[in-house]
Amino acid sequence: xxxxxxxxxxxxxxxxxxxxxSVKEEFFSGFANxxxxxxxxxxxxxxxxxxxxxxxHLTKLKPDTLFRLMGYYEELSSDNVKVHSFVKAIxxxxxxxxxxxxxxxxxxxxxQSAWLGNQHVNMVLLVKGGGKMxxxxxxxxxxxxxxxSGIAHVVFSxxxxxxxxxxxxxxxxxASLPLSQYLNSSVQELDIQLNYLDYEGNxxxxxxxxxx
Numbered sequence: 260x261x262x263x264x265x266x267x268x269x270x271x272x273x274x275x276x277x278x279x280x281s282v283k284e285e286f287f288s289g290f291a292n293x294x295x296x297x298x299x300x301x302x303x304x305x306x307x308x309x310x311x312x313x314x315x316h317l318t319k320l321k322p323d324t325l326f327r328l329m330g331y332y333e334e335l336s337s338d339n340v341k342v343h344s345f346v347k348a349i350x351x352x353x354x355x356x357x358x359x360x361x362x363x364x365x366x367x368x369x370x371q372s373a374w375l376g377n378q379h380v381n382m383v384l385l386v387k388g389g390g391k392m393x394x395x396x397x398x399x400x401x402x403x404x405x406x407x408s409g410i411a412h413v414v415f416s417x418x419x420x421x422x423x424x425x426x427x428x429x430x431x432x433x434a435s436l437p438l439s440q441y442l443n444s445s446v447q448e449l450d451i452q453l454n455y456l457d458y459e460g461n462x463x464x465x466x467x468x469x470x471x
Contacts, residue, residue, distance in 0.1 A: 282333040282343055286381045286435055289328050289345070291320035297342050300332065303376035308334070312341035326350075327379070329433040349434040350379070353399040353415055361396070366421035367458040368395075369429070375467055380436040380453065387458070389425030396420075397436050400454070409447030417455040442471055 285303060289310075292298035297310045297320065312335065320326055330345025369385035386393055396418045403412035415436065441449055451467040 282331045284329075284331050286327065286329050286348060286376050286379065286433070287332070288325055288377070289320070289342075290325050291322050293322050295319035295322055297345075300328075300340060300342065301377065303379075303381075305377050308332075308338060308340045310342050311335060311339045314341070314343035317342065317344065318347075327435045327437070329435075346433060349395050349432060350437055351396065352437055352440060353397040356398040356400050356416065359396065359398055359418065361394075361418060361420055363420045363422075365417075365456055366393075366419040367456045367460070368417060368419050369458065370455060370463070370465070371431075373453070373465060373467075375469055376435065378437065378439045378442060378469075378471075380438065380451065380467060380469075382434040382436070384432045384434055385429045386419065386421065386432060387424075387426035387429055388421060389427040391422040391424040393422060393424065393430075394420045395432065395434060402441070405443075405445050409445060410450060411441060411446050411448070412450045412452075413441055414452045415454065417453070419456070438469060442469075446471065 287303065288301040289297045290299050296313060296317070299307055299309050301307050327348040327350035328345040329348050331343040333341045333343065335341055371383040371385050373380060373382045375381070398416045398418050400414040400416055405411040436453070438449060447470065449469040451469060453465045453467070455463055457463050
């Protein structure tokens with residue numbers, strides 16, 4: 260049960276993605292109203308914008324819940340947006356590695372791109388598969404408390420359960436590692452190390468410095 264709660268299905272996009280005019284393609288956080296439609300979004304510059312128009316056939320979301328999304332939105336004014344489309348990002352809170360119950364050896368990934376967002380590390384990942392369900396989880400390896408200079412350190416790893424799938428084609432997945440649980444008023448800088456396995460069998464590390 261723990262495994263099912265802390266991992267997410269890969270969110271893949273279609274082969275051809277339509278680019279709407281005058282829109283931004285970005286990660287953002289979105290809150291759904293009682294009708295399961297997006298009520299507002301929080302963009303990665305920290306701005307909150309009310310959703311006043313919706314694209315056709317948007318996926319319904321669980322009401323009164325904040326989601327991490329990758330999508331297309333159009334700024335109608337400084338406060339209002341139209342959301343054209345989105346997919347849910349893999350964005351569950353990191354699980355302490357010592358408590359993670361998935362016994363499957365981690366499978367490789369391709370880190371296509373990664374960058375810091377609003378209290379997140381945003382990632383575009385590629386994985387190779389043949390049609391089986393994959394799961395990805397963020398594991399918390401070590402955490403060093405904030406020091407006298409206001410600097411804290413945390414090491415994460417990406418666990419990929421490919422369900423022993425064949426490596427036939429590449430699928431894109433959007434992931435956004437949440438950092439909020441490591442940030443408080445005493446943290447002036449969060450030093451991040453992110454580890455993962457590549458398809459050449461090498462363990463890779465990327466580092467980031469997040470300043471609230």
